[in-house]
Amino acid sequence: MNPQDPQKHRLEHQQESGQGLKGDVQARQESLEFRTPEELIRHDAQQTVVPATLRPRVGRAIKEESRPSKPWWKKILG
Numbered sequence: 628m629n630p631q632d633p634q635k636h637r638l639e640h641q642q643e644s645g646q647g648l649k650g651d652v653q654a655r656q657e658s659l660e661f662r663t664p665e666e667l668i669r670h671d672a673q674q675t676v677v678p679a680t681l682r683p684r685v686g687r688a689i690k691e692e693s694r695p696s697k698p699w700w701k702k703i704l705g
Contacts, residue, residue, distance in 0.1 A: 661667040677685055 659670070661670065
């Protein structure tokens with residue numbers, strides 16, 4: 628095969644382009660460490676956009692979750 632063959636040159640160029648893309652993706656990914664699961668959740672929450680239709684439901688769920696619940700013995704005994 629002739630080293631000046633256009634098909635061979637195109638294949639080499641495609642392979643180089645593919646390797647370059649993999650390197651770019653790896654360069655963009657950064658390594659993060661979290662000390663606690665809560666830190667991970669906070670980081671994820673900052674990266675996640677909640678759709679407008681779900682915002683009221685999420686807000687209500689957070690309010691309900693933050694209310695102190697009755698101890699189990701008060702629930703049973705009243």
